[in-house]
Amino acid sequence: MNIENPSVSQTINSVGSGLLKAGLTGTRLKDLVFAKVILFAAVAAISIIFLIFIYVGKEALPLFYDPEAKKEASLGNLFLRQSYGTPDMPLPYIWQPVSEVPKYSVAPLFLGTLKVTLIALLFAAPFSIAAAIYTAEFASPKTREFIKPLIELLAGIPSVVLGFLALIVLASWLQSVFNFDYRLNAVTAGLAMGLAIIPIVYTVSDDALTAVPRSYREASLALGVTPWRTAWSMVLPAATPGIFAALLLGFGRAMGETMIVLMSSGNAATTNFNFTESVRTISATIAAELGEVVFHSPHYHVLFFLGVILFVFTFLLNMVGEYTVARLKERLMGR
Amino acid sequence: MSWHKRSLMLGLGLALSLHAGPLHAQKAITLKGSDTMVILGQRWAEVYMKNNPGSRIQVTGGGSGTGIAALINGTTDIAESSRSMKDKEKESVKNKSGKEVAEIPVAVDGLAVYIHSSNPVKVLSIEQLKDIYIGKTTNWKQVGGNDARIITYGRENNSGTYAYFKEHVLANADFHPSVQTLPGTAAVTNAVAKDPKAIGYGGIAYAKGIHHAQVKKDAASPAVEPNMENVLSGAYPISRYLYWYTAGEPAGEVKKLVDWVLGADGQKLVESVGYYPLPKKTGTGKKK
Numbered sequence: 008m009n010i011e012n013p014s015v016s017q018t019i020n021s022v023g024s025g026l027l028k029a030g031l032t033g034t035r036l037k038d039l040v041f042a043k044v045i046l047f048a049a050v051a052a053i054s055i056i057f058l059i060f061i062y063v064g065k066e067a068l069p070l071f072y073d074p075e076a077k078k079e080a081s082l083g084n085l086f087l088r089q090s091y092g093t094p095d096m097p098l099p100y101i102w103q104p105v106s107e108v109p110k111y112s113v114a115p116l117f118l119g120t121l122k123v124t125l126i127a128l129l130f131a132a133p134f135s136i137a138a139a140i141y142t143a144e145f146a147s148p149k150t151r152e153f154i155k156p157l158i159e160l161l162a163g164i165p166s167v168v169l170g171f172l173a174l175i176v177l178a179s180w181l182q183s184v185f186n187f188d189y190r191l192n193a194v195t196a197g198l199a200m201g202l203a204i205i206p207i208v209y210t211v212s213d214d215a216l217t218a219v220p221r222s223y224r225e226a227s228l229a230l231g232v233t234p235w236r237t238a239w240s241m242v243l244p245a246a247t248p249g250i251f252a253a254l255l256l257g258f259g260r261a262m263g264e265t266m267i268v269l270m271s272s273g274n275a276a277t278t279n280f281n282f283t284e285s286v287r288t289i290s291a292t293i294a295a296e297l298g299e300v301v302f303h304s305p306h307y308h309v310l311f312f313l314g315v316i317l318f319v320f321t322f323l324l325n326m327v328g329e330y331t332v333a334r335l336k337e338r339l340m341g342r
Numbered sequence: 343m344s345w346h347k348r349s350l351m352l353g354l355g356l357a358l359s360l361h362a363g364p365l366h367a368q369k370a371i372t373l374k375g376s377d378t379m380v381i382l383g384q385r386w387a388e389v390y391m392k393n394n395p396g397s398r399i400q401v402t403g404g405g406s407g408t409g410i411a412a413l414i415n416g417t418t419d420i421a422e423s424s425r426s427m428k429d430k431e432k433e434s435v436k437n438k439s440g441k442e443v444a445e446i447p448v449a450v451d452g453l454a455v456y457i458h459s460s461n462p463v464k465v466l467s468i469e470q471l472k473d474i475y476i477g478k479t480t481n482w483k484q485v486g487g488n489d490a491r492i493i494t495y496g497r498e499n500n501s502g503t504y505a506y507f508k509e510h511v512l513a514n515a516d517f518h519p520s521v522q523t524l525p526g527t528a529a530v531t532n533a534v535a536k537d538p539k540a541i542g543y544g545g546i547a548y549a550k551g552i553h554h555a556q557v558k559k560d561a562a563s564p565a566v567e568p569n570m571e572n573v574l575s576g577a578y579p580i581s582r583y584l585y586w587y588t589a590g591e592p593a594g595e596v597k598k599l600v601d602w603v604l605g606a607d608g609q610k611l612v613e614s615v616g617y618y619p620l621p622k623k624t625g626t627g628k629k630k
Contacts, residue, residue, distance in 0.1 A: 101516055
């Protein structure tokens, strides 16, 4: 609407013909209506996200003032070491909300989430970054046009399918190869989740690498440096912030991923750094327990509180990630 | 999937019965609660509505806790629960509605302990089960098996089965954090069937690759196989009632339904969905 061509408006003014004006107002009106509709859609999308955030926050809030919730699940209960278990077998962090004395330590859930996400990143990062270097630097345009959509297609696999695959196939295979005590564990869930985040890490890395100006490569090659050396020592360092952002976005995606971990992690709320044991993640806990929790009980509020934490984390990660990519592009384009 | 089919059928039945006898159309009786009992409740509702044109019954799941909460809030006529109601919950109902809660056992469910079929351990006592699940016993050697770590599987904490096992086998102690929780009995039997070191619990379900442990009440008692005969005679130590709860003694249409469910026709359906009918002696009355 704002890109009014001055010469056109001048012409309209000079002619001043009602007929011509009427014709233009017709198209202008259509433009105007269409723009408003699009604007409305955009605003609606943003406000829905905003409202969801407010709602989730509102349902978590009673944890801070409701006396019943505070008694059963104080912040100390949630985050600090507790004297659960027996003297000969102390268990300082227990997640067991359905119990005579409900126990809400979130430490096992955080640790579990971290363990699975870490495995997922360690698995996905080398694959996706290497693939991105290949398609951005070495592949012919034809190969690139073939590989890129194919990897991105991986994002279209429903996570329940990946979870099922991990539960039935991957878990048995890994157990027979590595002789894990636990069939369902952080490694199994992490590898399956790695598959889920490869597309996003790959796509963002590829974008970052292709954003590096041709002049960098030309200068390097002109100096007699091999293409491989150019990719490794010139292009990759220049795109590092973008690849970092890709990892952050992958991390955020992995944290929120639910179905895969729910099905293949074993869901035991353990507190240790052993990656071959079962884990319970924040997202899987919410998915498993929210369906049957008594509304407005302390347990219900704690689950929403976990939701807020998850929301804030993924939101921040995505924001930092997107911001880094945008900045990198600006810098490389010389703006 | 079958759930959808069922609700569809239920809806159809509902529509048909309404159509057939609009003169008798009444307010729907609502059943809400235990997911273990949803299928059972729906079977009862289907057959009852077919036999009593004009009657309407709505069955929803959500879990025993959800059903009890609904009874407290007065949003359901009958709460289905796979655990007995706590005194605190009964009190809440009384405070809200001014009526005593009526507890009606409607069926019996046995819990089995699953072990991989290659595992030489065939018998476990309640005490041993407890020690395994609270993490005191960690090796099969300690209960007469091979030298291998025990991998424990259980149910998610919103299931009535979880609550029952915790209360009656663990005597309210906490599960060890390493107990893996899976959704549904089928998931547990599948997991145990794939893992020679595994142990799990759930409804008496038969699956390839697992066997049911015989359970001893204590070290001195005889080992008992979980089957219908032993569950009904009370010899098998881990079995439970499935309950209906109403605020106040059931009356009117609800009473008609309750009487039918406890009668021969209703109890026959219990077996068809995999639970056990009430033993004859407690068949009609209420417990407590």
